[in-house]
Amino acid sequence: MSVRVLEALKEKFGDAVVETHSQFGDDTAVVRADKWKEVCRFLRDDPAMSFDMSVDLCGVDYPDREPRFEVVLHLYSVAKRHRLRLKARIGDAEGEGAEIDTVADIWIGVNWFERETYDLMGISFKGHPDLRRILMYPEFEGHPLRKDYPANKTQPLVPYRTEEEAGVTLEKQAPFGLDEGMPFGRRAWGTDRGES
Amino acid sequence: MGELKHVTLEGGASGTSGFATTKLDALLAWARKWSLFKYPFVTACCGMEFMALTSPRFDGSARFGAEAPRFSPRQSDLLWVVGTISQRQAPVLRRIYEQMMEPKWVLAFGTCASCGGFYDNYTTVPGIDKIIPCDVYVPGCPPRPEAVLDGLMLLQDKITKNATGDRRPGIVKPREDPVRDLIQLRKKSSREGEA
Amino acid sequence: MEPIDLDLDENELELPSEPMHLNMGPSHPAMHGTVRIVLELSGETIVKSDVQIGYLHRGFEKMCERGTWTQVFPYVDRLNYVSPMLNNVGYALAVEKMCDIEVPERCQWYRMILGELARISDHLTCNGAMAMELGAFTPFLWYIKAREMVWDILEEETGARLTHSFGRIGGMANPPTPALKSMCREAIPAILKIVEEGEGMLLKNRIFIDRLENIGKISGPDAIALSWTGPCLRSTGVAYDVRKAHPYLKYDEVDFDVPVGTCGDNMDRFLVRLGEIRQSCRIILQACDRMADEGPVNVDDPRVILPPKQDVYTTIEATIQHFKLVMEGAKVPKGEVYSYTEGGNGELGYYLVSDGSGTPHRVRIRPPCFPITQGLSDLINGAMLSDIVPTFGSLNMIGGECDH
Numbered sequence: 060m061s062v063r064v065l066e067a068l069k070e071k072f073g074d075a076v077v078e079t080h081s082q083f084g085d086d087t088a089v090v091r092a093d094k095w096k097e098v099c100r101f102l103r104d105d106p107a108m109s110f111d112m113s114v115d116l117c118g119v120d121y122p123d124r125e126p127r128f129e130v131v132l133h134l135y136s137v138a139k140r141h142r143l144r145l146k147a148r149i150g151d152a153e154g155e156g157a158e159i160d161t162v163a164d165i166w167i168g169v170n171w172f173e174r175e176t177y178d179l180m181g182i183s184f185k186g187h188p189d190l191r192r193i194l195m196y197p198e199f200e201g202h203p204l205r206k207d208y209p210a211n212k213t214q215p216l217v218p219y220r221t222e223e224e225a226g227v228t229l230e231k232q233a234p235f236g237l238d239e240g241m242p243f244g245r246r247a248w249g250t251d252r253g254e255s
Numbered sequence: 256m257g258e259l260k261h262v263t264l265e266g267g268a269s270g271t272s273g274f275a276t277t278k279l280d281a282l283l284a285w286a287r288k289w290s291l292f293k294y295p296f297v298t299a300c301c302g303m304e305f306m307a308l309t310s311p312r313f314d315g316s317a318r319f320g321a322e323a324p325r326f327s328p329r330q331s332d333l334l335w336v337v338g339t340i341s342q343r344q345a346p347v348l349r350r351i352y353e354q355m356m357e358p359k360w361v362l363a364f365g366t367c368a369s370c371g372g373f374y375d376n377y378t379t380v381p382g383i384d385k386i387i388p389c390d391v392y393v394p395g396c397p398p399r400p401e402a403v404l405d406g407l408m409l410l411q412d413k414i415t416k417n418a419t420g421d422r423r424p425g426i427v428k429p430r431e432d433p434v435r436d437l438i439q440l441r442k443k444s445s446r447e448g449e450a
Numbered sequence: 451m452e453p454i455d456l457d458l459d460e461n462e463l464e465l466p467s468e469p470m471h472l473n474m475g476p477s478h479p480a481m482h483g484t485v486r487i488v489l490e491l492s493g494e495t496i497v498k499s500d501v502q503i504g505y506l507h508r509g510f511e512k513m514c515e516r517g518t519w520t521q522v523f524p525y526v527d528r529l530n531y532v533s534p535m536l537n538n539v540g541y542a543l544a545v546e547k548m549c550d551i552e553v554p555e556r557c558q559w560y561r562m563i564l565g566e567l568a569r570i571s572d573h574l575t576c577n578g579a580m581a582m583e584l585g586a587f588t589p590f591l592w593y594i595k596a597r598e599m600v601w602d603i604l605e606e607e608t609g610a611r612l613t614h615s616f617g618r619i620g621g622m623a624n625p626p627t628p629a630l631k632s633m634c635r636e637a638i639p640a641i642l643k644i645v646e647e648g649e650g651m652l653l654k655n656r657i658f659i660d661r662l663e664n665i666g667k668i669s670g671p672d673a674i675a676l677s678w679t680g681p682c683l684r685s686t687g688v689a690y691d692v693r694k695a696h697p698y699l700k701y702d703e704v705d706f707d708v709p710v711g712t713c714g715d716n717m718d719r720f721l722v723r724l725g726e727i728r729q730s731c732r733i734i735l736q737a738c739d740r741m742a743d744e745g746p747v748n749v750d751d752p753r754v755i756l757p758p759k760q761d762v763y764t765t766i767e768a769t770i771q772h773f774k775l776v777m778e779g780a781k782v783p784k785g786e787v788y789s790y791t792e793g794g795n796g797e798l799g800y801y802l803v804s805d806g807s808g809t810p811h812r813v814r815i816r817p818p819c820f821p822i823t824q825g826l827s828d829l830i831n832g833a834m835l836s837d838i839v840p841t842f843g844s845l846n847m848i849g850g851e852c853d854h
């Protein structure tokens with residue numbers, strides 16, 4: 060059904076729609092980042108589209124692509140029962156310039172999802188009413204879901220007790236080594252192998 | 256009153272009068288271990304099992320005199336840390352611990368509270384003992400209520416021993432250790448083979 | 451008798467009228483989640499509120515990028531820990547959508563039965579905890595008793611009381627036990643009876659009704675704009691249920707209703723959940739009738755399913771296959787997928803990105819609680835301080851899911 064949505068999008072926005080596909084039955088449109096807000100407004104307001112619910116918004120990090128990040132928005136229309144995935148690509152290899160317009164004024168439900176994406180992925184949303192960290196604490200540095208953030212690098216808020224203080228062993232005992240139980244042949248990003 | 260070590264009962268044969276003598280420490284420990292006031296610091300999935308523990312089926316706390324939860328750390332002496340403690344939660348936990356009056360005990364409910372469990376990552380504290388002292392560890396993800404009952408009894412033991420200055424933490428062991436059983440079985444069979 | 455404050459000036463008696471700041475949580479006795487609310491109060495009325503979550507952020511998404519696709523199952527269990535089975539099923543369906551696998555019919559019925567059992571446990575816990583927070587301790591104990599019955603069945607089936615990790619890509623870890631059907635048929639009337647008893651006790655209680663009715667109201671369009679789904683959305687009268695709107699498994703073949711509310715207040719949410727328990731019971735009974743006693747549970751697909759143990763020990767092919775599946779993980783085709791099911795709190799979505807290897811590139815969960823908790827602030831602004839407790843309870847915020 061929503062192949063029609065893709066057609067309509069292409070018709071209306073022409074070049075701004077970079078790519079469309081329907082892999083595994085999910086209709087997907089990749090749009091240019093500068094048209095992001097315009098496309099979203101059209102999708103909500105056009106009576107044939109009427110995407111009244113923003114289901115989800117998240118970011119995906121592809122460290123060997125340029126632009127590096129994808130912002131992925133899933134939309135649903137309760138009345139028409141069709142779905143659409145809308146994507147935009149932003150940011151360079153260093154993770155700089157990851158910026159996109161906010162759509163929190165179009166669907167208020169996106170507000171927290173954008174905060175979360177900002178917090179974990181480091182994508183900032185221009186014009187967001189309240190762009191703060193949401194899941195991590197304000198003192199946290201970096202964005203943990205980026206592939207280059209080591210998975211086991213902690214930033215404790217309270218200093219850990221030392222062994223002398225405690226008088227008992229505090230270290231985790233074997234078999235809880237780093238990478239315990241992890242599969243072979245995976246890409247090694249995400250772990251801080253150098254330190255331990 | 257069976258566990259009072261230093262009791263001697265003196266009195267008439269009728270048993271209507273009599274008195275017990277004991278060391279004050281031991282008496283205090285005995286009184287404390289049967290009247291624990293708990294502060295449940297419930298954060299995560301283990302809380303579901305904690306609910307089940309307090310419910311009638313397992314009746315896990317009333318039997319030990321630890322039924323009444325106190326939702327103020329100042330009035331409680333047993334801190335249950337139930338669930339994962341994230342870095343963001345750590346200062347809160349520390350503060351709650353510091354607000355409690357001496358003597359105080361801490362029970363780590365679940366693997367996450369004991370050592371961080373399988374969340375070995377940027378946001379989880381690998382065990383509450385990194386922040387506050389911990390008296391009893393109850394591993395399990397979540398631990399079965401039976402294991403928690405074991406943990407409570409270990410804690411009671413520890414309170415009794417505290418009078419004698421033993422402060423080592425208790426760890427609930429699995430009831431049946433398959434590996435140990437296997438080793439014993441092997442030893443037995445090899446011995447039989449020799450004979 | 452003379453008034454005591456005779457010689458006091460009237461104006462001096464006025465209380466200072468600046469708003470008071472109050473911090474609720476993150477470990478608050480009347481809140482069964484770890485959430486912190488910073489409130490600005492004028493008297494007892496809430497002027498402004500800031501809901502802060504994240505106290506249970508455990509890095510779910512990052513952890514998933516480290517193991518194989520199958521190793522994600524234990525982590526999804528601990529997202530919505532009140533209904534782990536639904537998360538298992540949802541994730542399995544998402545990966546299967548990518549691999550283009552359809553599980554055998556018997557497995558579909560089996561998944562439905564276990565899933566609906568989990569839904570019952572979810573709603574029982576939510577309603578019970580909410581009643582307890584309002585001071586009604588007895589119904590809570592009763593509901594926990596009913597939940598124990600559900601857990602008994604699940605334990606018999608899966609081996610674990612709470613965190614089952616029972617789903618597998620392309621099937622289940624074990625076939626159903628022979629006793630499943632009789633256990634369900636026996637337990638369900640008992641559960642329904644307890645639910646009814648609890649309901650009778652609560653719904654005739656003036657205090658309980660007064661604290662729920664017309665409090666925390668939200669309209670249908672507002673709820674949709676806030677991305678609400680599940681019982682909370684249905685309480686506003688919008689009958690959107692993924693099981694009906696986009697049926698998966700065998701939900702199009704069973705007969706059940708979608709309970710909806712009228713005005714979207716706390717009472718409606720409470721009643722919708724009770725209604726759903728009854729519907730879930732209906733579904734389970736029907737599924738029990740229709741599930742075959744014999745037949746395969748796992749798909750016959752060596753790409754994802756471990757070979758039988760017997761073969762692993764006797765043939766070299768099976769040994770190699772087993773080794774590869776365990777050490778490298780099942781290979782999932784390159785691409786991305788969004789799959790959605792009806793979780794305990796609403797639409798539970800998984801957005802998966804695969805780079806064609808045995809390790810996920812990105813596992814994104816769309817937690818239904820997250821947008822629901824977002825709406826909490828709107829619901830309590832302008833209400834009384836004591837209204838927070840029932841409102842928060844009726845939203846059923848689950849920390850693990852909301853904070854990932």
Ligand code: SF4
Binds near residue numbers: 301364
């Ligand atoms: S030990 Fe397991 S069940 Fe308990 S909080 Fe941790 S993950 Fe959840």
